[in-house]
């Protein structure tokens with residue numbers, strides 16, 4: 001399945017592409033960059049790991065997103081799976097006019113006035129959660145009791161659903177995230193189908209309500225689309241919004257406390273929540289020393305690009321004072337993350353608020369990691385809290 005030349009390459013690929021209970025991909029990325037900066041697996045997938053190549057793939061119009069035509073040709077069973085059909089029809093997997101039409105429908109929900117409203121939602125949620133932390137026994141799992149609920153409340157407001165439906169929606173989108181991995185298992189695909197079976201009618205109902213009574217939230221804005229498109233757009237917002245931003249807040253809380261703006265940027269560089277993107281070539285194109293033919297499948301490792309010593313000296317060291325921009329954590333080109341500003345705003349509110357309330361906070365044990373590749377993230381962050389006197 002993962003074969004490509006010799007056994008050492010297989011070992012690298014196993015560590016880069018397959019989920020494991022405890023996983024640190026960074027040493028394996030380093031080997032890829034040094035030994036196989038452009039690696040083609042026997043299944044024809046090209047893997048790029050150096051900053052310069054990854055940046056080119058994100059911005060060069062010679063690369064397109066995988067779309068329905070690609071899925072029909074390479075995953076012919078995808079239309080038989082409701083989870084795949086709904087999630088892989090969202091705009092991340094569309095190109096050109098189709099993509100633009102869907103992106104234009106979603107974009108007003110991220111306009112500056114909406115972001116100001118959402119920042120207030122984050123602030124209220126932060127204040128509420130901080131109030132509950134002191135009563136919890138040490139160590140407190142800040143992932144479960146802080147990052148996750150704060151992000152969940154904000155994303156619920158973005159979408160336009162009540163905050164108390166957040167926990168259920170969060171659980172329902174988890175299986176969809178597994179579909180982003182390079183090699184989703186049959187069990188993952190079945191779980192995503194079950195989730196979509198519950199999510200779809202909930203979201204269809206929400207869209208119907210907005211058509212009757214318009215509102216200035218994401219559900220309201222996407223209600224101009226076809227039913228299936230609107231449902232996919234809302235699934236995307238829930239899937240793309242929850243765990244990415246939670247991971248960012250978790251990473252910043254675990255980092256040494258310094259100026260928040262810089263900590264957020266360096267955290268996005270050091271361990272980007274979304275580790276990779278995939279593309280296909282529209283035409284022949286040269287990347288580094290390799291000429292790719294039209295129709296080739298390409299994986300760009302964002303996490304590896306950010307540890308490339310050619311771009312960031314001493315890349316494994318967390319250094320908030322370094323110049324990080326341009327970062328690749330939010331992608332680039334036509335698919336640049338629509339929620340980038342929102343994610344940073346959430347982190348820039350939640351992280352200093354916790355550090356001010358509990359200035360002596362320290363890690364009590366290592367976080368646990370989700371068994372995923374593309375959106376790895378943590379499932380716990382136990383920390384000892386020391387309140388301000």
Ligand code: HEM
Pocket residue numbers: 091092093103236237238240241242244245248272273274277278328329330331332334335336337338339340342343344
């Ligand atoms: C796209 C990362 C937070 C919504 C993307 C892409 C990346 C990314 C790398 C490009 C995917 C590709 O090119 O294939 C992140 C990170 C986040 C974050 C690191 C947090 C730190 C959010 C949030 C939302 C969001 C909070 C809000 C719902 C989206 C959407 C797209 C996207 C809608 C698709 C854009 C398109 O296809 O045109 N994100 N994201 N993201 N993100 Fe985010």
